Amino acid sequence: MEKRNPHVFALEEYTSDYLELSWDWLNDPEIKQLMLAPDFTKEQQWAFFDSLRDRRDYWIRGFSCDSMPVGAAGLKNISPEKQEAEYWGYIGDKRYWGQGGGKQMLRMVLEEARRRGLKRIYLHVWKENHVAISFYIKSGFEYEGEYGVKLRYAMVLE
Numbered sequence: 001m002e003k004r005n006p007h008v009f010a011l012e013e014y015t016s017d018y019l020e021l022s023w024d025w026l027n028d029p030e031i032k033q034l035m036l037a038p039d040f041t042k043e044q045q046w047a048f049f050d051s052l053r054d055r056r057d058y059w060i061r062g063f064s065c066d067s068m069p070v071g072a073a074g075l076k077n078i079s080p081e082k083q084e085a086e087y088w089g090y091i092g093d094k095r096y097w098g099q100g101g102g103k104q105m106l107r108m109v110l111e112e113a114r115r116r117g118l119k120r121i122y123l124h125v126w127k128e129n130h131v132a133i134s135f136y137i138k139s140g141f142e143y144e145g146e147y148g149v150k151l152r153y154a155m156v157l158e
């Protein structure tokens with residue numbers, strides 16, 4: 001029998017609290033490198049936040065553990081025509097790494113992708129991010145190719 005995880009993980013509305021926290025998360029040198037996050041300003045961050053309500057190609061959620069905000073995840077480049085989207089997600093609070101949150105995050109975002117009728121999900125990951133790569137492979141993603149410093153993996157949704 002699978003061991004029950006003692007934590008409760010959930011996707012949440014991506015509020016301005018998450019936006020403020022993501023400033024710290026994505027500016028942490030280790031996370032910035034693992035995520036290949038670009039430099040950005042507070043102004044750019046707010047412009048991004050303000051653009052969210054009108055975007056149909058982007059779905060973003062906060063991610064909580066026992067009601068504490070710990071990360072963010074979602075789908076980008078959502079294409080109803082191609083029935084595909086790009087997965088992204090991270091746990092920004094390092095105290096919560098390795099506690100089963102990443103698996104739950106991926107499961108919940110894939111559930112949303114299925115709900116939207118998407119048939120294929122792909123993702124990009126830094127080629128040196130070995131933990132994330134093994135996690136994605138274990139989760140059923142298959143290697144598609146190398147693009148500069150990024151690898152691309154994809155999964156057909158059942």
Ligand SMILES: CC(C)(COP(=O)(O)OP(=O)(O)OC[C@H]1O[C@@H](n2cnc3c(N)ncnc32)[C@H](O)[C@@H]1OP(=O)(O)O)[C@@H](O)C(=O)NCCC(=O)NCCS
Pocket residue numbers: 031034035089090091092096097098099100101102103104124125126129131132134135138
């Ligand atoms: C990658 C990330 C999403 C994984 O989430 P997590 O909650 O830490 O991982 P989980 O506890 O759910 O574990 C999922 C799998 O990841 C792998 N994993 C997690 N931590 C690991 C570690 N320290 N070493 C090796 N493998 C590890 C394991 O394969 C694990 O599966 P298992 O428990 O069946 O062995 C998260 O650690 C994270 O966001 N890291 C920082 C930023 C990042 O790299 N994001 C992904 C960018 S593409």
